[in-house]
Amino acid sequence: MSARVGVRLSPTPRMERIKTLLRTERLPHMWCPGCGLGILLKVFAEAVLESGIDPDKHVVVSGIGCTGRIAGYLRLDGYHVLHGRPIPFAVGLKTSRPDLEVTVISGDGDLLTIGGNHFIHAIRRNDDINVILVNNFNYGMTGGQYGATTPPGSRTLTSPYGHIEGAFNVPYLAAALGANFVARWTVLHERELKKAILEMFKVDGFALIEVISPCIIYGDMNSIPPLEMMKKFKENCVIDHDADLSKADLDPTGEKPIILGNFVRRERPSYQTLYSRIIEKARGGRRG
Amino acid sequence: MAVSVNGGLIKPGVYFMRGNEAAVEGALIAGCRFFAGYPITPSNEISARMSRRLPEVGGYFIQMEDEIASIMAVIGAAVGGVKSMTATSGPGFSLMQEAIGLAAMIEAPIVVIDVQRGGPSTGLPTLVGQGDIMQAQWGSHGDYSVIAYLPNSPQEMFNLTIEAFNSAWKYRVPVIVLADQTVGQMIEKVVVPPLEEIEIFDRIKPDVPPEEYKPYDKRYLIPPMAVAGEGYRVHMTGLTHDERGYPTTRHEVSQWLVRRLVEKVQANEREIAKWEEYETEDAKLVVVAFGITSRSAKRAVREARNRGLKVGLYRPITAWPFPYWRLEELVSKGAKVLVVEINMGQMVHVVREYVGKENVEHMPWAPGAVPPPEVILDRILEVYPQ
Ligand SMILES: Cc1ncc(C[n+]2csc(CCOP(=O)(O)OP(=O)(O)O)c2C)c(N)n1
Ligand SMILES: [Mg+2]
Numbered sequence: 001m002s003a004r005v006g007v008r009l010s011p012t013p014r015m016e017r018i019k020t021l022l023r024t025e026r027l028p029h030m031w032c033p034g035c036g037l038g039i040l041l042k043v044f045a046e047a048v049l050e051s052g053i054d055p056d057k058h059v060v061v062s063g064i065g066c067t068g069r070i071a072g073y074l075r076l077d078g079y080h081v082l083h084g085r086p087i088p089f090a091v092g093l094k095t096s097r098p099d100l101e102v103t104v105i106s107g108d109g110d111l112l113t114i115g116g117n118h119f120i121h122a123i124r125r126n127d128d129i130n131v132i133l134v135n136n137f138n139y140g141m142t143g144g145q146y147g148a149t150t151p152p153g154s155r156t157l158t159s160p161y162g163h164i165e166g167a168f169n170v171p172y173l174a175a176a177l178g179a180n181f182v183a184r185w186t187v188l189h190e191r192e193l194k195k196a197i198l199e200m201f202k203v204d205g206f207a208l209i210e211v212i213s214p215c216i217i218y219g220d221m222n223s224i225p226p227l228e229m230m231k232k233f234k235e236n237c238v239i240d241h242d243a244d245l246s247k248a249d250l251d252p253t254g255e256k257p258i259i260l261g262n263f264v265r266r267e268r269p270s271y272q273t274l275y276s277r278i279i280e281k282a283r284g285g286r287r288g
Numbered sequence: 289m290a291v292s293v294n295g296g297l298i299k300p301g302v303y304f305m306r307g308n309e310a311a312v313e314g315a316l317i318a319g320c321r322f323f324a325g326y327p328i329t330p331s332n333e334i335s336a337r338m339s340r341r342l343p344e345v346g347g348y349f350i351q352m353e354d355e356i357a358s359i360m361a362v363i364g365a366a367v368g369g370v371k372s373m374t375a376t377s378g379p380g381f382s383l384m385q386e387a388i389g390l391a392a393m394i395e396a397p398i399v400v401i402d403v404q405r406g407g408p409s410t411g412l413p414t415l416v417g418q419g420d421i422m423q424a425q426w427g428s429h430g431d432y433s434v435i436a437y438l439p440n441s442p443q444e445m446f447n448l449t450i451e452a453f454n455s456a457w458k459y460r461v462p463v464i465v466l467a468d469q470t471v472g473q474m475i476e477k478v479v480v481p482p483l484e485e486i487e488i489f490d491r492i493k494p495d496v497p498p499e500e501y502k503p504y505d506k507r508y509l510i511p512p513m514a515v516a517g518e519g520y521r522v523h524m525t526g527l528t529h530d531e532r533g534y535p536t537t538r539h540e541v542s543q544w545l546v547r548r549l550v551e552k553v554q555a556n557e558r559e560i561a562k563w564e565e566y567e568t569e570d571a572k573l574v575v576v577a578f579g580i581t582s583r584s585a586k587r588a589v590r591e592a593r594n595r596g597l598k599v600g601l602y603r604p605i606t607a608w609p610f611p612y613w614r615l616e617e618l619v620s621k622g623a624k625v626l627v628v629e630i631n632m633g634q635m636v637h638v639v640r641e642y643v644g645k646e647n648v649e650h651m652p653w654a655p656g657a658v659p660p661p662e663v664i665l666d667r668i669l670e671v672y673p674q
Contacts, residue, residue, distance in 0.1 A: 023523070023534075026534060056517060056518070056519040056521070057517050059516050059517070061364070064526075071523065071525075072523055072525060072534070072535065075521050076521055077516040077517065077520070077521055077522055077523075078521075078522075078523045078524075079364075079367060079394075079523075079524050079525075080523070080524065080525035080526065080527065080535075081360065081363075081390060081526060082360070082386060082387060082390050082526060085356060085357070085360045085387065087357075088324075088352060088353075088356070088357035088358075088360035088361045088364070089360040089361065089363060089364035090364060091324075091350070091352075091357075091361050091364065092322065092324055092350075092360065092361025092362055092363065092364030092365040092368075092372065093364035093365060093367065093368045093516060094364075095322065095348050095350055095361070095365070096321065096322040096348050096364075096365035096368055096370040096372065097365075097368040097369075097370065097516065097517060099517060100368065100516055100517050117353055117354065117357075118353060118357055121352075121353035121357070271350070275343075275348060275349075275350075278343050279343040279346055279348075281343070282340075282343035282344045283296070283343065283344060283346065
C-alpha cells in the first residue's frame with residue numbers, strides 16, 4: 001500500500017497568504033490530528049490580515065492549555081501567561097496601551113473554570129478586549145478532565161460514571177453579563193467565524209466568540225470518532241442570530257442542535273473609553 | 289489634593305506626608321503610569337491616591353476583581369512598556385505569588401508594594417508585621433530572583449519606590465517594596481528634591497532590527513526589552529524557553545535560563561544591596577533590624593551606648609539581595625549579632641547562613657506591635673558578650 005498520509009510539503013495558496021503571520025520555524029504544531037485548533041489558527045491569521053489594522057498592533061494573549069499554545073504559533077506580539085489569567089493580563093495591556101488591538105485566545109477551562117471570576121468581571125467592567133473562547137468540552141491538555149463547560153452525562157477522565165454537574169451556557173452567560181458582542185461558531189464554519197472575528201475587532205468593549213472545536217480525547221471517551229464529531233458540528237447546527245440564548249446550551253453527545261450565530265450587539269462604552277474622559281477631566285485640558 | 293502639581297508631578301519641597309502616599313508620589317516621579325489593585329488594609333492609601341493622581345499625569349488606574357487579576361494586569365502593562373505597579377498586604381501578596389513567578393520568568397519589570405501586617409492568615413489587618421521576608425523571595429515555585437527593599441520611614445517609602453522602579457527596569461525582575469503597617473501609615477517629613485536631581489532608569493531598548501532581535505538574546509545577562517506594538521513581534525511564555533522565547537524541554541536551555549534568572553541579581557548584588565550602620569565600628573554586639581523595628585532598635589542601641597556597652601545597629605535596606613559582606617566583616621572583627629524582627633524567625637536564617645549560627649542571637653516578636661526599645665535593650669543586656 002502506498003502511503004497516503006503525511007505532511008503535504010508545498011503550502012496551499014491559503015497557507016502561503018498567512019505565512020508572514022506564522023512562526024513557521026515552530027511547525028508542525030503540537031495539536032493532535034483531528035483537533036480543531038489548527039483551523040482556528042488559520043482563520044484568525046486571515047482575519048488579522050484582513051482587519052485593516054497593522055499586524056504590529058495586534059497582540060494575542062493566551063492562558064495555559066492546548067488552546068493556549070495558539071499565541072506561540074502566531075508571528076505577532078504574543079503572550080502565553082498563566083492558567084486562567086490571560087484576561088486580566090490583556091486588560092492591563094489594553095488599558096495602558098489603547099493603541100493595541102488585544103485578543104485573548106484560550107480554552108474553556110482556562111477562561112471559565114479557573115478564570116471564571118476574571119471573565120465575569122471583565123464583561124461587567126466592559127473592558128475593550130476581544131476574547132475567543134475555545135470550547136472543546138474538557139481540559140484537553142491535562143488528559144480530558146471535566147470542566148465548567150462539560151455537558152452533564154459526559155464521560156471524562158474524572159467523571160468515569162458520567163458527569164453530574166451542570167455546564168455553563170456561554171453565550172447566555174456573556175449576554176446576561178452585558179457583553180457588547182457575543183457570537184458562537186464552530187471551527188467548521190470558517191467563513192462565518194472569520195466574519196465574526198473581523199466584527200469583533202471593531203467593537204469598543206468586551207467582545208466574545210465561543211468557538212466550538214472537536215477534541216479527540218473528549219470524543220474518545222464518549223465514543224464519538226473524530227470524523228463523526230466534525231460531521232455533527234457541521235450538520236447538527238442551526239444558525240439563528242436571534243436565538244433564545246436560554247436554550248442555547250450544548251450537548252455534543254446527544255441529538256440537540258447546536259445553535260450558532262452573532263447573537264448580541266450592544267454599544268455600551270468600554271472602561272477604557274470612559275477612562276480616557278477621566279484623564280481629560282483630571283488634566284483640565286492640559287496635554288503632554 | 290493638597291499637593292501642588294508640576295506637569296502633574298509633585299513639586300519639590302518639604303511635605304508632611306503618610307508613608308503610603310509618599311510611595312505614590314515617588315512612583316509617579318519614577319514614571320509609573322499604570323496601577324491595578326484590590327483593596328486591603330493597611331495599603332489602601334496607595335490605591336486611593338493613585339486613583340486620583342494617575343489621571344492627572346495621564347496614567348491609568350484600575351481596581352481589579354482580586355489580587356491575582358491586579359498583578360496580571362500590572363505584568364500586562366509592563367510588557368507594553370508602561371511602568372506599572374500594584375500594592376497589597378500579606379493575604380493579597382500570597383495570592384500574587386504565582387504571577388510573581390511569571391514576571392520573573394518572562395522578565396517583566398514590575399513593582400509590588402507589600403505593606404506588611406500581622407499574620408498568618410487574616411491575622412491583624414490594622415497592625416504591624418514583618419512576616420513576608422521569606423515569602424518575598426521564595427513565595428513562588430521554582431528558582432528566580434527578586435529585589436526587595438525595606439523602608440523605615442515615609443521618606444524612604446518615597447525614595448525606595450523610585451529606586452524600586454529603577455531596579456525593576458534595569459534588571460528586569462519583580463521588585464518588592466516590603467513596607468510595614470507602621471511605616472506605611474505614619475505621617476512624617478518627606479523631602480521631595482528637584483526632579484532633575486532624581487535619577488530615573490528607563491527600559492533598555494533593542495539596538496537591532498526586528499529580524500535580528502531575540503527576546504532573551506544569549507549575549508546578555510539582562511537582555512534588551514522590546515515591548516508590544518513596536519514591530520518586534522515578541523513571544524513570551526512562562527514555559528521554559530530558549531533565547532527566541534520559544535518553549536523547549538532541553539536541559540541545557542533550562543540550565544542557561546534558570547541560572548541566568550538567579551544570576552541577574554546575584555552578579556549585581558553589590559550594586560543593588562543597601563544598608564545603614566550606626567555605631568558599628570567598635571561594636572561587640574551588632575543588632576540587625578529593619579523597617580520600623582530598626583527605629584526602636586536604634587533607640588535601644590543608643591541607650592546601651594549610654595551605659596558604656598559597645599553596641600551598634602546594622603540596618604539592611606534590601607532584604608534581597610541581602611547585604612551580607614559588611615556583616616561578615618563586622619563578625620570577623622569579633623562582633624556577635626542579635627537579629628530583632630517582627631516574626632518568629634526569618635531574616636535570622638539569612639544572617640546565620642553568612643556569619644555562622646554560633647555568632648547569632650535572635651529576638652522573635654509576634655506581630656501586632658513594634659518591640660519597644662526597653663525590651664530590645666533587655667535582650668541586648670542578656671546576650672551582650674562579656
Ligand atoms: C494553576 C494551574 N493549575 C493547573 C494547571 C494544569 N493545566 C494545564 S492546562 C489545563 C487545562 C486546560 O484546559 P482548557 O483551558 O480547557 O484548554 P484545552 O487544553 O482544552 O484547550 C490545566 C488544568 C496549570 N497549568 N496551572
Ligand atoms: Mg478545553
